[in-house]
Every structure is written in C-alpha cells, then in structure tokens.
Amino acid sequence: MRIAEIDLESLSSLQIARLVMGERYYRGETADVIFVFGGQSPERVRHAAKLFHAGKAPLLLLSGGTKFGQRHPPEAVAMREQALELGVPPEVILIETDSNHTVENVLCSLVVLHRKVGLHRIRRLIAVTVPWHMRRSLLALRTYLPRWIEPIPCPVSLPGFDPQRWWEHPEASWRVPREARKVVDYVREGFVADEEVHL
Template identity: 30%
Template structure:
C-alpha cells in the first residue's frame, strides 16, 4: 500500500485516542470498573466477579503509583534523551535555517502590556537565538505555537519581538502560523522552507520532543541537525534516591509527556516508512 506523507502524518498525530493510553486514564478506569464489580457482587466476596473487581483495583493502584513515581518518570525521560546526540549551538554546523518549534504554552499577564511566557519555549528560543548570533544560519523560523481555542498572545509573534530586541534583523525572521501539533507545524514549515529553497535545517526543540520532530521533518525531505534543549533530567549526574520512590504529581505529568512521545515515535515508525511518497505541500 502506498502511504503518502500527509496521510501518514495524520496517523501519527496525537489525537483524541491518546488519553486512553495514558496511565492516569487506565488506572482510573480499572479502579472505577473494579469498584462496580465489587459493589454488585458484595454479597459474595469469594465470587469470581468480586475477585476480578479486587484484582482490577489492585492493578489500577499499581499502575497509578508507577506513573507517579519519580524513578519511572526519570527512566522514561532518560530513554528519550539518550536518543539525541548532545550538541551545543557553538558546535552546530552551518545550515540553511534554524527552526524553533512551538509548544503548548501558557502565559501570565499582570498588566495589559506585560506578558510572561511559562513553558519550554523560552529555552528553545534561547538556543536558537544563540545559534543565529553565532552565524549558524541566515534564517530564524519561529513556530506559531499556541492552542487555537485559547485567546492570548501569539507565541510566534512574541518570539519575534524578543528576537528583534536581541538585534536580529526582521528580514531574517519567519513566523509560522498557529497550529495544534508537531505534525501540522512540520507541514506548514515545510511549505515555507521549500519556498525559501531551504534544504538543511537546525531544529531547536525540547530534547524529549526531538526524536519525533526530527523524524517528521526528515520524512518531508529535509536534512535535519538536532539542537536539543530543555532537558528533564540531570543526565550523567542523575542518581537514585529513596525520595524517587515517593509518588508526586509532577512525576505523573512527566511520565505521560514521555509516553506521548514514545507512542508518537511508535506510530511514526509504523507509518512514516521509507516507501512513503513525499508530496510537497501546496
């Protein structure tokens, strides 16, 4: 079967089905269904249905604990970080453009003209701006980012303003449209980059996001140099501690973030095969 890039990217896009593969959802469903089984068969605690409900409760609790355990979250993050070769902006090769991917960002506004971004985008922009200042590419392509159903400042325009404040010329800045996921962003950027005759890009994004993002851009025909940032672990300095056995909400968030990337990589590996036909975006 001939798979086109556009259809393959549709299959790899994180959509409505992703939450059903997340440990928080799985554990919640197991516990709720298990409690229903136990309640309906409460008259006989030795019945098969009651024991099945108890087993589902126990399994749900174990899954939830593991998802909230910092040692699991760290292990998952390290797995993604080890897929990317460390590279500093100063050591990056010359490219045709530096591409900064957007993120699901949040902002804080304490005054009408004072907006602060709270997300990974700050580190992504930092390494990209550093690479531009070092002359690694003549173009700085900024992701529009943002959630289309939320009002607020456009992430790409905010980054552009920061770039101008750093004395990066406006003629060297390209701002992409707002999109809702990496796949759409890659397709939109691909159309722009082809129009600028760009073939080799320096891709700046969070290190855990880089394997999947780089795969998407390579599938669209670009030579990609990965510029990692926003690490989630201490790397070689990471050490096990008994505190990593204590469940934490922050660990759950990191676990599910990493699991989304692993699922995205799995679907990309399955559907963005070498025989996929590259179809230029009009």
C-alpha cells in the first residue's frame, strides 16, 4: 500500500505505529555523519553523542532553527551546547539554524554539509530523532538527499516507551496519531515523495 492511499481511520494501533515509526531499526551501521533532527527532547542529542563516542560516524550535524521565531536561541545552538557537555569535540559538530520544519531540516542541512564536507564525499547518514518522527524524517531525507546518500534510521530510546504499546506513553499517546496524519498529509500535498509501506 502506498502512503497516499492510506485511510487512517481503518488502521489498528499497531499499524499506526508501523506507519509513523517505520519497519526498520538501527543495526549498528557506521556512516559519514550523524544527522540529528531538531526538537525539544534532550534524548536526541544524548543518543547522537553515544553513537559518536561509539565510533559510528566522525561528524554530528545538528539541525534546527527558531520554528518561525518561536524558539530562541535556535534549536541547533542549544543542541550544540548539550553535545559539548556530553564530550563531543567542537570541531566535529556542524549546526544548521535556518530550518523551521522537517523538510527544511533536510534542505538547509544540505548546504551546510556541502560547504563543510562535500556532498560527493557522503555515502551514509545516520538519522536520529524520536521514534514517532522517524517515518516523516526518512521521507524527507529520501526525497531531498542526493540518491547516492543512504539514510539509516536510528530512533531514540525513550524511558517508558514501548512502540507496541505507544498509547500508554503520556507523550506518544497524542503525538503518534498527530504524526500519522502529518505523514499522510505530507505525501498527499507533495512535500515528500510517496512510497510503499507494509503495515
């Protein structure tokens, strides 16, 4: 089934989980950069720092702006401070501060990556975000990244969160249904390319 064809009302709770979180999980792959999508959960940067210290990639790219002027400083600036506190060396941290949403996270980060590294030198990218944001993040990456760059999903582990029982988690209980709607709307409105999903 393609995402644009999905009737959200007909999906079970587990199918909704697969829609927003995807079917593939991180298997320990190495990459050229760890890409962290902006957001207010500090677990994203903690997770990325662990990956860096484990030698999974030599660079961190922290992406997040002011969300249409609502957040000061930009998300990526605050994320950088957290990464430094977690022992990530400043010279391996790249930040992108112009984006306002998920698609712009990718688009604006392409310029940063190209100027600092060269897109032609990147083959794999580890994508870090919270579990319920993973499908939409991957759709944005697959739509806008150059075809030779493979995005590897690496969702954050959240305390008390079980993807199979997401409705019991206080934040996921409202974020997952909202994210399911965003995934379908993003595809139908043409912000990201449609793809086949197995629910």
